[in-house]
Amino acid sequence: MKKLPLFSIWLVYLLVIVAGGVYVGIQGFKIDTDFLSIFPSHAERGGFYQASAQYESNFTNEILVFVQNADRDKAIAAAEELSKKISQNEIFSSVKLKFSGNAQDQWVPFLYSKRQALLTPEQTRNIESGQSQIILNKALTNIYSPMGLTTQLGTDPLNLFQDFFLNTAANFSVKPFNGYLISEKDGKYAVFMRVKINRNAYSFNADLIEFYEGQKAEYTAKGTDLHFLGASLFSAFGSEKSMREVNLYGGLSFTAVMLLLVWAFSSAIPVIATLATIGISVGTGLVAVMLVYSSVHVLSIVLGISVLGIVTDYCTHFFAKGFDEKLENNEQVMKKIKGALVLGFLTNTLTYLCFYFTDLIVLKQLAIFTIAGIFTTFLTVIGVFPKFKFRRLHSKGLDKVVVISNIWNRVGHKKAMITIFVIVLVGLVLTRGLKFNDDIKLLQSVPTVLKNDETKVTELLGIKRSASYFIVKGTSVEDVLKKEEALSAKMRENNVKALAISNFSPSLERQKQSLTDYQKLEPIVKEFYKTINYNDQSKIKALFVNAPTPFVPSNLLATSSEFPLAMNWLGKINGEQFSVVTVGGDANLEILKALETEDVHLISKAADLSNFMQVLRETITGQFAYVIAALLLLLVLWWGWKRAFYILYAPVVSAIATMLFIRICYGYLNLFNVLAVILIFCLGMDYSVFFSQSKESTRATHVGILISFISTIEAFGVLSMSSTYAVSSFGVSVFVGICLCYLLSPLAAGAEHD
C-alpha cells in the first residue's frame, strides 16, 4: 500500500482546522472572564452564586465621586461642572448629583407608623427580663435633657422609635443640602455624586484612566480635590499596567527571539516557519476548546502559554540539524529527529492529558488547548518542514556548545546525578519542604493614587462596609427574614454590625413578638406621664389600642426607591427567596466564616479567589504525580527502566530544584510558580529526549537546545522583570528552571554513556 504523504495529511488537517475556525467564527468567539464561575463548588452553591451576581451587578459599574473644596459653593459649582462633563462623555451611562432631599420623609414615616412592631433587641431584652424601668428612666432623661426630642412625646413617649432608628439606620456622614449630598471633613466640603459607566467594569477601559487622571489634575490645579472609588477603576488600572508590561516585554522578547533565530540560522525561513507554526498551533488549540465548550476561559489561554515554548522547541530542534555535517537534506534531518519528536510529542501530550482528568473546567480546557496545539506543531514539523530547502549551517566553533556534556562526561553521569539529587534533597529537608501561599492579596498591586482615593471616599461617606457579605436563602420571605435575624443575632454576639432588611422589616413572627412586648409597657407609659403630670387617659389608652398591621419588605421598599438597603433584598431566584446581609466595618473573615450555615453563605471575593488559586494549584501539583507515573510507564515501555530514569531525571529534578529555589528566596510558592514548573517540566522532557536520541549528532542537538533555551529565557524569563508579582513569579521560576533544565538535560545521554 502506498504511504500517504504527511504533507497531504497536514493539508487536510489544516482544512479541517480552518473549517472548524469558520464554524467557531459563525457561532461567535466567546471568551469567559468570570473566574468564580469556573469554581467547581459554585455548581453546588445553587442560587447563591446567581444571587451574588445579581447583587453585585447593582454596583460593579458604579463609581462614587466626591468633589471637595474648602468653600461649599465652589465645591457645588465644581461638582455641577464635572457632572456635566460626565453626562457628555460616552464612557458613562448616568450621573446622579442631585438626590431627593425628602427620601427619608417617605420611608421613615412608614416605619414610624409600625413602631410598636419594631422593638430593638435591647428593648425586647429589657421588657422580657422585667427591666422596663431602664426604658422609663431613659425616656425621662431624654424629655428633660436640653438635647432631648419632644416632637413625638404624644405618640412615642418612651422614645422607642428614636432608639430603634439610631441603632438601625446606617449613619452616613453625607447630609442633604439644597438637593446635594455633602460631607464635611477637615474644614472642607465634599459634594457626592454617583456615576455609572457604560461598559463592562472588568474590561480594559483605558479612556476611563485618561478621564480620571485628566480631571483630577485639572481640578487640583483649580484648588478642588476629586476622589473616585469604583471597581471599574481598579480593574482599568490593573489592566493598563499589565497591558503596558505585556506590550513592553512582549515586544522585547519577540524581537530578541526573532533576532536569535535569524542570527543562528542565517535565514528568514526558520523565523517565518516558527511564527507560522505558533499561529496555527495556538489557533487550533482555541478552535478545539471552542468546539468542545462553546467558549474559552481566559485563564485556560494564560495557562496554555507554555505551548509557545514547546512549539519553538520543536521548530528549533528541526532547523538546528542543519549544523550536522553528515546530513545532506531535510528528509535525512527528519529521519534523524523523528524518533525524538514522536517521543517528545507523546511525553508532552501525556503530561497535559493528565490535567484533563480533573474537576476543573479550566484545566480540562488547558489540556485540550495544549494537546491540540502540540499535535498541530508536531504534524507541521514532520509534514511541512522537510519540504523546506535544506541549508547547511556553519559548524565553526560548535565544539564549544558541547561543554556541558563534556563536564558531565568527565564527572561521570551517575555520580553527578546522585550528588545533585542529594543536594536538592538536603535543601528540601533544611527548608522543611515546600510551602505555598495562595492569598490573592499578595498578587494585587493597587496604585497609590487609587488607594488614597479609596480611603478618602470611605472617610467622607462615614461608613465602612466589609467587602465580604452574606447571602441568605429561604423558602419564603418569612423564612429569609427569620434566617437574617438569626444571623444578625450571631453577628451581634461577635461584635459585628449587620446591615440587613430585617433590621427595618422584621419577620412577621418578630413583629408579633414586639407587639406583645409593647403591650407590657402600658404601666411604664402611665408612670412616665404621671411623672410629667400628663393625665389625658384617652390619649394614653389610644397608644395601646391600635396595633399596626403586619408588613413585609416589599411594603417598605414601595415607599421609596432611595431606601438605603433596597439592593439587599434580592427576591425570588430559581424559586427561592434570597437577600444580602452586609457586614459593617472591618470584620475578621474567620469569624464570618464560622457563621455560615446551609442557607447562609459568606461571599468574599478575595477569599474565594484565594481558595480558587489554592484548589487550582493543589490540583495541578496533585496531577503531577500521575504525569510522572504515566511518563515513566511510557518511557519504560519505549526504552526500558534505565533510560527512562535518565530521561526523567532532568525535568523532575529541575522542577523540584526550581520550587526549592523559590521557597528559599521568597519564603513560599504560588500558583504562578507551579505554572512555570509545568513549562519547565515539558521543555526539560524535550531536552532530555532530544539528548537521549542525539547519539552521533550531539553538537547539532546542543545547538538546537541552546537556541530553544535562549529563546525561552527571552520569551518567558524576561517576565521576571515585571512589576506585577504574578508575572514576575512566573518569569523568575521559568528563568531558574530553564537554566537547570539546560544544565541537567545532557545527563540523559548518560544512559548509554555509563
Next chain:
Amino acid sequence: MRKIFLAAITLAFSISAIAADADFEQVRQHVMKHKVVSGNFKQVRNLKDMKLKLDSEGDFKFKLPFDLDWNQKKPFPMDLLMTPDKITQKNADGSEQVITKAQQPVVFTFSSSFLGIFAGDKTAIEKTFNYTVSMKGSKWTMSLEPKDDLLKKAISKVEIQGSEFVETVEVSEKSGNTTHIQFSNVKGS
C-alpha cells in the same frame, strides 16, 4: 434630633466667640478671656400639643475648647457630658447612654462645626445658620435660622440673649414646642 439642641446649647455658650459684626467684636473680646464659664440654669419646655410645661433646673460648667457638663438637679438628678467625640447621658438610676462620633457621625459633624465657634471662627456658625445681631447698650440679641436641610425640618429659630455672658436661649421647634433656658450666677474664669 439631638443635634438641634446640641447646636443650640453649644451656640449659647460660644456666642462670645462670634465676631459676626463689628457690634459683636466688643462682646467677643470681652468674654473671650473666660476659659471656663459656670453657673445655674432654669429650663422650661412648653409642649404645645400636650399643653404641658416641663420645668427643670441645675448647674452647668463649660470649658474651652468644647467640654459641657449639664448637671440637672430637679425634678430628678441627671447629668449630661459633652466632648468633641462623645455625648454621655447619665440617667437618674445611674445607667448611662453614650453616643459616640463613630456611631453617629452626623451628630458630631454639627458639634465639630461648633467647635470652630469657640475659636472665634465666624465661618463655623455661618455654615449652619443664617443669623442677625442686634445690640441695645451692653445687651445683645442674636437670632439664628438653620440653613441645613435636616435642621430646617425640626427647628425654626434659635434666639440667644446676653451681655457679658449668655443670659437666655430660646429654641423654637417646627412642631410649635419651645425650650427656654435662663442662666444665672454665671461666672467666668
